[in-house]
Amino acid sequence: MQEHLTEIIVFTFLFLLVSGMGFVAARWRRPTDLASLDEWGLGGRNFGSWITWFLIGGDLYTAYTFVAVPALLWGAGAMGFFAVPYTIVIYPMVFLVLIRLWSVSHVHGFVTPADFVRARFGSPTLALLVAVTGIVATMPYIALQLVGIEAVLKAMGVTGHLPIIIAFAILAAYTYQSGLRAPALIAFVKDTLIYIVILVAIIVIPAKLGGWGAIFDAAQEKFAATPAPGDGILLNANNQLQYITLAFGSALALFLYPHSVTGVLASRNRDVIKRNMSALPAYSLLLGLIALLGYMAIAAGTTPIGKDNNTIVPRLFDQMFPDWFTGVAYAAVGIGALVPAAIMSIAAANLFTRNIYKEYIKRDASDADEARVSKITSLLVKVGAVACILFLDTGFSIDLQLIGGVIILQTLPAVALGLYTRWFHRGGLIAGWVAGMTAGMVLLYNIGNPVTGKLHFAGSAFPLKNLGFDTSMTIYAGVLALAVNLAVAALGTVAARALKMADGGDTTRPDHYLADEGDPRIKDLDLTPGSPKAH
Amino acid sequence: MITLPVNPNGPAPPGPALSQTWETVLTVPNGDRSDRSPWNWLLVVPIVLPLLPFLFNSDEPRLFGFPLFYWLQLAFIAVGVACTTVVYQMTKRGR
Numbered sequence: 001m002q003e004h005l006t007e008i009i010v011f012t013f014l015f016l017l018v019s020g021m022g023f024v025a026a027r028w029r030r031p032t033d034l035a036s037l038d039e040w041g042l043g044g045r046n047f048g049s050w051i052t053w054f055l056i057g058g059d060l061y062t063a064y065t066f067v068a069v070p071a072l073l074w075g076a077g078a079m080g081f082f083a084v085p086y087t088i089v090i091y092p093m094v095f096l097v098l099i100r101l102w103s104v105s106h107v108h109g110f111v112t113p114a115d116f117v118r119a120r121f122g123s124p125t126l127a128l129l130v131a132v133t134g135i136v137a138t139m140p141y142i143a144l145q146l147v148g149i150e151a152v153l154k155a156m157g158v159t160g161h162l163p164i165i166i167a168f169a170i171l172a173a174y175t176y177q178s179g180l181r182a183p184a185l186i187a188f189v190k191d192t193l194i195y196i197v198i199l200v201a202i203i204v205i206p207a208k209l210g211g212w213g214a215i216f217d218a219a220q221e222k223f224a225a226t227p228a229p230g231d232g233i234l235l236n237a238n239n240q241l242q243y244i245t246l247a248f249g250s251a252l253a254l255f256l257y258p259h260s261v262t263g264v265l266a267s268r269n270r271d272v273i274k275r276n277m278s279a280l281p282a283y284s285l286l287l288g289l290i291a292l293l294g295y296m297a298i299a300a301g302t303t304p305i306g307k308d309n310n311t312i313v314p315r316l317f318d319q320m321f322p323d324w325f326t327g328v329a330y331a332a333v334g335i336g337a338l339v340p341a342a343i344m345s346i347a348a349a350n351l352f353t354r355n356i357y358k359e360y361i362k363r364d365a366s367d368a369d370e371a372r373v374s375k376i377t378s379l380l381v382k383v384g385a386v387a388c389i390l391f392l393d394t395g396f397s398i399d400l401q402l403i404g405g406v407i408i409l410q411t412l413p414a415v416a417l418g419l420y421t422r423w424f425h426r427g428g429l430i431a432g433w434v435a436g437m438t439a440g441m442v443l444l445y446n447i448g449n450p451v452t453g454k455l456h457f458a459g460s461a462f463p464l465k466n467l468g469f470d471t472s473m474t475i476y477a478g479v480l481a482l483a484v485n486l487a488v489a490a491l492g493t494v495a496a497r498a499l500k501m502a503d504g505g506d507t508t509r510p511d512h513y514l515a516d517e518g519d520p521r522i523k524d525l526d527l528t529p530g531s532p533k534a535h
Numbered sequence: 536m537i538t539l540p541v542n543p544n545g546p547a548p549p550g551p552a553l554s555q556t557w558e559t560v561l562t563v564p565n566g567d568r569s570d571r572s573p574w575n576w577l578l579v580v581p582i583v584l585p586l587l588p589f590l591f592n593s594d595e596p597r598l599f600g601f602p603l604f605y606w607l608q609l610a611f612i613a614v615g616v617a618c619t620t621v622v623y624q625m626t627k628r629g630r
Contacts, residue, residue, distance in 0.1 A: 081608065
């Protein structure tokens with residue numbers, strides 16, 4: 001720990017500075033009253049392009065990404081680069097979808113995807129399923145942010161769980177105090193730090209290692225020497241399908257996560273969202289370059305601490321940078337974990353409050369009640385995430401995250417397709433959800449890893465030969481599960497119509513999906529008692 | 536320290552002329568407003584390109600030491616930005 005003293009001092013200083021900002025954030029952008037869910041949880045829904053860019057960016061590109069993606073390239077090679085096509089296809093794909101969600105949410109005052117589903121399909125049951133799916137998928141995601149912080153702390157020689165508990169206590173306190181404003185403000189610092197660190201890293205490290213060509217050659221040599229058939233700096237015939245289905249499936253899943261929706265709904269109008277969909281890929285470039293840190297670590301002969309591959313990037317920084325700058329880099333990762341963790345816990349809390357508490361526990365809850373319950377739930381969610389880290393091993397939380405991606409995909413027919421069509425019957429959607437969820441769990445359960453000897457939940461690459469195909473190709477389990485879900489939802493809809501089963505009502509109208517800022521309906525419905533509105 | 540690139544009230548709201556246009560648009564029935572535009576088809580390009588591994592799954596030609604696999608996929612980011620920007624510019628409503 002002694003030799004890391006400078007790093008620890010720089011890290012602690014920046015961390016505390018940012019925490020201070022988190023508390024001040026409550027006073028930022030005229031929040032005269034945070035005692036309503038709109039104000040606390042969606043920042044009053046008036047964030048412009050810049051803030052939205054930082055907020056969504058800070059939300060989607062998490063500390064875990066910065067630590068785990070390079071670790072994946074370090075270990076498996078080209079496969080880990082799926083993060084790049086994933087974050088390219090996502091934006092054009094949701095460009096048109098999210099503006100419809102924004103409009104209908106602002107006309108009706110929806111805060112969560114489950115709110116929308118309830119109104120669209122007239123089914124509290126379906127809404128409950130969507131809400132529970134969202135909460136369950138988000139929890140391990142928050143826990144993973146801790147894995148990012150933990151990797152950095154480990155690299156500084158700080159062991160034990162106390163520092164993480166302190167970090168999360170601070171996070172919990174300022175999220176409670178400032179709501180969505182805290183992560184939005186902190187995201188500026190986080191991204192500035194990360195951009196600086198990465199720019200320095202991609203200039204300094206290749207120069208020290210003899211150029212990019214040498215880095216890729218070193219990686220190729222390493223993979224050629226390993227017995228594992230799937231690795232290499234290029235894809236092989238068997239993992240190409242996995243590569244593209246994983247990229248595509250992950251992209252489909254990303255904006256179904258409640259925290260992504262929160263970031264989108266907080267923006268001011270439809271144009272802000274569109275502009276962001278064209279500006280957010282700047283982060284993808286950053287992510288692509290960060291991913292290559294994994295190969296730099298190979299060329300530099302970096303070794304992880306113990307068997308924890310996530311420490312590869314922190315170790316590489318330690319090896320390459322002067323101590324004070326390593327401290328800055330560590331702070332970037334640590335702070336990078338706080339922004340998404342805050343947004344995720346707010347989103348999960350909103351789901352609980354709106355779709356479980358208000359729906360099933362206290363129907364006449366006032367705005368102040370909702371805001372209070374949401375704040376307390378966001379605390380509980382974080383305590384749960386810390387518990388995940390303290391009581392389960394790290395490997396297990398990564399598995400949970402993997403499962404999270406597969407299960408959140410099962411809300412696609414109701415949430416994403418629901419924005420376009422009301423064709424599905426609520427009974428069909430519920431049946432589809434159950435079938436997709438079951439299929440997803442069965443597939444994941446049957447994925448083993450012969451190298452580590454793990455029999456179940458060892459990855460997301462499902463071998464097609466298990467389905468009777470004569471091939472060694474693998475495919476992303478989430479996409480298969482979604483296909484089952486869609487098929488059952490469609491068949492169920494046809495069957496429900498044939499049997500004349502009662503369908504729920506639809507309180508949305510086609511023009512609600514087109515409304516924009518300035519529309520009188522938006523103005524009216526966005527006003528909630530007890531919250532002086534910016535509009 | 537950090538300066539925020541926004542004024543406390545958010546980016547400047549559209550000018551009075553613009554808002555007035557909006558009011559007029561909104562008083563007429565909504566049938567004439569739609570998200571449909573032929574420009575939207577341009578969004579298909581950045582969705583499909585990165586999902587075609589035969590385009591980029593190769594070491595040669597290298598660019599600045601980067602194998603094709605890496606530099607071409609990074610270049611697709613620029614394609615994505617270009618396509619979404621064009622669609623945004625051609626379909627934005629604040630005009």
